[in-house]
Structure formats: C-alpha cells, structure tokens
Amino acid sequence: MRRFLDMLYDGAAWLAALAMIGVLLMVLLSIISRQVGFHAPGTDAYAGYSMAAAGFLALAHTLKRNEHIRVTLLLGRLKGKALHGLEMWALTAAIFLSGLFAFYSVRLAWQSRVINDISTGNDATPLWIPQIAMAAGTVILLIAFIDEWWLELSGRRTTTANEEALHNE
Numbered sequence: 825m826r827r828f829l830d831m832l833y834d835g836a837a838w839l840a841a842l843a844m845i846g847v848l849l850m851v852l853l854s855i856i857s858r859q860v861g862f863h864a865p866g867t868d869a870y871a872g873y874s875m876a877a878a879g880f881l882a883l884a885h886t887l888k889r890n891e892h893i894r895v896t897l898l899l900g901r902l903k904g905k906a907l908h909g910l911e912m913w914a915l916t917a918a919i920f921l922s923g924l925f926a927f928y929s930v931r932l933a934w935q936s937r938v939i940n941d942i943s944t945g946n947d948a949t950p951l952w953i954p955q956i957a958m959a960a961g962t963v964i965l966l967i968a969f970i971d972e973w974w975l976e977l978s979g980r981r982t983t984t985a986n987e988e989a990l991h992n993e
Contacts (some may be wrong), residue, residue, distance in 0.1 A: 829971055830888075836964050837885035839877070843957070846874035866947030873954035880961025884968035908976070915973040922969050926962040933959045 850871035857864040886892055902910060933955035935941075941951045975981035 829967070832964060833885045833888050833968060836881045836961065839957075840879075840881035840885070840961075843874045843878035843881060847871050847878065850874060866945060866949070869943055869945045869947050869949065873949070873957075876954065877957030877961070880958045881964070883961055884964040887965065887968045887972070911976050911981070912973070915969060915976055918969045919966065919973055922962065922966040926959070926966045929955070929959040929962040 850867045853864050854867040854871070857867070899907065899910070933952045936950070936955055937952035943949045943951055972981060
C-alpha cells in the first residue's frame with residue numbers, strides 16, 4: 825500500500841509539472857502570436873486552467889515532503905504526548921477540511937458536466953474538464969492527510985523540521 829500511495833503522490837506531482845509546462849506554452853503562444861500578428865484565442869484561459877491544475881495536483885506531494893507551511897513556534901516546544909495530541913488534532917481538522925474541499929470540488933465538476941457549463945471566453949471550454957484537476961488534487965490531498973493521520977496514530981510518522989525555517993526570523 826505504501827508503494828501505491830507514494831506512486832499516487834509522485835504521479836500527481838508529475839502531472840502538476842506537466843501543467844506548469846502547459847502554462848509556459850500558453851504564455852509563449854500568446855506572446856509569439858502577438859509578435860507575428862495572429863490571434864490565438866483562449867491562451868489566457870488555458871494558462872489559468874493549467875496554473876490551477878498545477879497548484880491543486882501538487883498539494884499532496886508537497887504535504888508528503890513536509891513543505892507545507894507549519895507553525896513551528898508551538899510545535900518546537902512540545903514533546904511526547906502533548907506533541908502527538910496536537911498533531912492528531914491538526915491532522916483530524918485537516919482531514920475534515922480537505923474532505924469538504926474534495927467533496928465540493930468533485931460535486932462542482934460533476935454538476936458542470938451534467939449541465940454542460942462552459943467558460944464565457946472565446947474558447948467556450950466545457951468547465952468540467954479543467955475542474956477535474958482541482959477535484960483530483962483535492963481528493964489526493966485528502967488521501968495524503970488520511971495517510972499522515974494513520975502514520976501519526978501508529979507512531980510511524982516522521983516530520984523533519986527544516987533548520988533554515990526554524991532559524992529564519
């Protein structure tokens with residue numbers, strides 16, 4: 825199971841990286857099209873869709889690499905059961921919030937598909953297509969938080985504090 829979850833997080837990160845390349849390509853296409861005098865409709869919208877996809881798909885991988893922002897002022901001073909209790913509380917709250925976010929993101933994409941909602945721009949993209957990346961990213965983030973919760977509960981969770989972050993003022 826551990827191998828599958830790590831592959832899931834890494835796969836989402838690779839898709840996020842491809843989405844960032846999509847942003848680059850859309851921006852370049854927009855610049856080049858203006859320079860040579862032709863119009864490439866929808867490049868701004870597709871750059872935005874790609875940026876959103878990159879952000880959401882990278883969330884779980886970032887969490888699993890301990891790169892999310894954490895308030896270490898209190899965490900650095902706690903030890904033992906107090907630290908474990910605070911971590912369990914925070915992870916439980918994160919599961920609840922990311923679960924809501926995942927539920928409503930999936931619901932939004934589903935409803936956009938059912939009612940054939942399209943963007944208002946020149947591209948007229950069916951909105952469920954870019955919303956899939958947001959829904960997938962939030963679902964994978966929920967899975968990652970559940971994974972972290974289980975690791976913390978079983979005593980196998982390791983968090984390495986970034987020394988630079990601890991000493992940065």
